[in-house]
Amino acid sequence: MKIQTTRTDLLNSIMFASRVISSKNTNYILSGLMMEADRELSVYSTDLETNIKTSIKANILEKGKLVVPSRIILNILKNFPESKIELEFQPDTNQLKITCQKAAFNLNTFPLEEFPQFPQIKKENSFYIDMKNFKKIVNKTQRSISNDEGRVILTGVLCEIKDDVFSMVSTDSYRLSFVEQKLKDLNQQISVVIPGKVLENIAKSETNDGKLEVNIEASQISFGIMDKNGFKATIVSRLLSGKFPDYKQLIPKNVKHNIVVDREKLLEVVKRISSISQDNIPISLELAEGNMKVFMDIKEVGSSSEEFKVPYGEEKIEIAFNPQFLIDGINMIEGKNIILGIEESLKPVLLKQEQDQSLFYLLMPIRIS
Numbered sequence: 001m002k003i004q005t006t007r008t009d010l011l012n013s014i015m016f017a018s019r020v021i022s023s024k025n026t027n028y029i030l031s032g033l034m035m036e037a038d039r040e041l042s043v044y045s046t047d048l049e050t051n052i053k054t055s056i057k058a059n060i061l062e063k064g065k066l067v068v069p070s071r072i073i074l075n076i077l078k079n080f081p082e083s084k085i086e087l088e089f090q091p092d093t094n095q096l097k098i099t100c101q102k103a104a105f106n107l108n109t110f111p112l113e114e115f116p117q118f119p120q121i122k123k124e125n126s127f128y129i130d131m132k133n134f135k136k137i138v139n140k141t142q143r144s145i146s147n148d149e150g151r152v153i154l155t156g157v158l159c160e161i162k163d164d165v166f167s168m169v170s171t172d173s174y175r176l177s178f179v180e181q182k183l184k185d186l187n188q189q190i191s192v193v194i195p196g197k198v199l200e201n202i203a204k205s206e207t208n209d210g211k212l213e214v215n216i217e218a219s220q221i222s223f224g225i226m227d228k229n230g231f232k233a234t235i236v237s238r239l240l241s242g243k244f245p246d247y248k249q250l251i252p253k254n255v256k257h258n259i260v261v262d263r264e265k266l267l268e269v270v271k272r273i274s275s276i277s278q279d280n281i282p283i284s285l286e287l288a289e290g291n292m293k294v295f296m297d298i299k300e301v302g303s304s305s306e307e308f309k310v311p312y313g314e315e316k317i318e319i320a321f322n323p324q325f326l327i328d329g330i331n332m333i334e335g336k337n338i339i340l341g342i343e344e345s346l347k348p349v350l351l352k353q354e355q356d357q358s359l360f361y362l363l364m365p366i367r368i369s
Helices: 007-020 070-078 131-144 149-155 196-203 263-276 323-332
Strands: 002-006 032-037 041-046 050-056 059-062 064-069 084-090 095-100 103-108 125-130 156-163 165-171 175-182 188-195 211-216 220-226 232-238 257-262 283-288 291-298 302-309 317-321 337-342 349-353 356-363
Touching: 002 007, 007 032, 007 041, 007 050, 007 070, 007 084, 007 196, 032 070, 050 196, 064 070, 064 103, 070 103, 125 131, 125 188, 131 156, 131 165, 131 175, 131 196, 131 211, 131 323, 131 356, 149 156, 156 196, 175 323, 188 196, 188 232, 196 220, 196 232, 257 263, 263 283, 263 291, 263 302, 263 323, 263 337, 317 323, 323 349, 323 356
Parallel strands: none
Antiparallel strands: 002 059, 002 084, 032 041, 032 064, 041 050, 050 232, 084 095, 095 103, 125 211, 156 165, 156 188, 165 175, 175 356, 211 220, 220 232, 257 337, 283 291, 283 317, 291 302, 337 349, 349 356
16 A cells, blocks of 8 residues: 555544544454555544544555554654655555655554454435534534433434434433424434434534435444545444433423523523532522522532522522533523423423424423422
8 A cells, every 4th residue: 555645634534533443442453543545545443333434535556455553643643744645555564654754654553354344334214414504403412412321322312304304302311402403305204313422423523514414224324424625434333222212201291481581691690600519519590570590509618699680470489400401401592582491390491492492401400408
C-alpha cells in the first residue's frame, strides 16, 4: 500500500472512525484501525457491536490494506503541520512508513487477518432525512438516555415511523424526551431501538449539509453520511433487543394546571439558584397567586431563592426536581415561552412548547419532606 493525501483529510477520517474504539477493549486488535487503499482510502473500526467505515479521496499509488494502532497514528497526525502526507507499507518489516515534510515515522502494524470483517448491508427499509435536522432531533432526545447497563434497552432511543411521521423517544425512568416530525414519502411502519452511543457519533460529526441515509434491517441499522467536501462515512450498528417502555401510557392526557412561563427567565433563575447545588439536592418551585418562587436549602452549604411573576392564580403548589434534569428539559424546549403542565406535587410534569405537540419533556418530581 502506498498513498498520498493531506494531513487534514486523513486526520478527520481517522478521528471519526476512532469514536467507536474504547480504551476498555481487552482484545488488542479492536484498538486498531484497518486502512484500505483501493479507488479511495477507507478507514475501518469496530467494537464488535458498532462498525464505522470512513472514506476520503487520495492519490493511490499502490493498493493494499493493513491495521495500525489508532491512538498512536492519531497522536502522530495531530502533531504534523498541514501538508501532504505519504503512507507506505514496508513488507520486510511489517511497518507503515508515514512521511510529512522532513518528518518520518515507522509504525508497527497488527495482523491483518485478525481484524473483524465489516458487516454486509442489505438495502431493505431505507429512507433519507436532512442531516442538520436529524442531528437536532438526536441532540434533544439524548438528554434522557440512561447510562445504566443493567437496563440495556434504556441506553437506546426508540425510533418509530408510522406513515409519514418520524419520532424518537428516550427515557431513563426519571425523565422522558419525545420529538416527532412529518417527513415526506416514508410510507413505512417501523419500530426499533437504536443504541444511544451510535446516535451520539452522528450528532458529533462535522457534517451538517446534505442528507443522511438510514437503512433498517432485521437486527441492524446503518447510516450513510456524505458531505460536500467528499468525506464519506458508514456506521453500522446492531439494534437493541427487548421491550421499550410503553411511553404513551406515561404521558398525561389532561393536566390540571398549564402555566406559561418565559423560557429564558425560568432557565436563568433555575441555573442561578442551583449554583449552590451538590449531590443532586433537589431544587423546589413554589407556585402561588401570580408568583413563582425557586429555592434550594442545603444544610452543609446554605440556601438560595428567587421569585418572579407568572400568570397563575390557583392553589399553592410546591414541587421539587433534580436541578440538572430540570435544566435539560428547559433547554430542550424551543420558543419564547415554555408550558409547565402540572397535575400535583408528585405526578410527572410535562414541559412543552406553545401550540406545538411535536416536542415535549416529561420529568418526575422528587418527594420532599
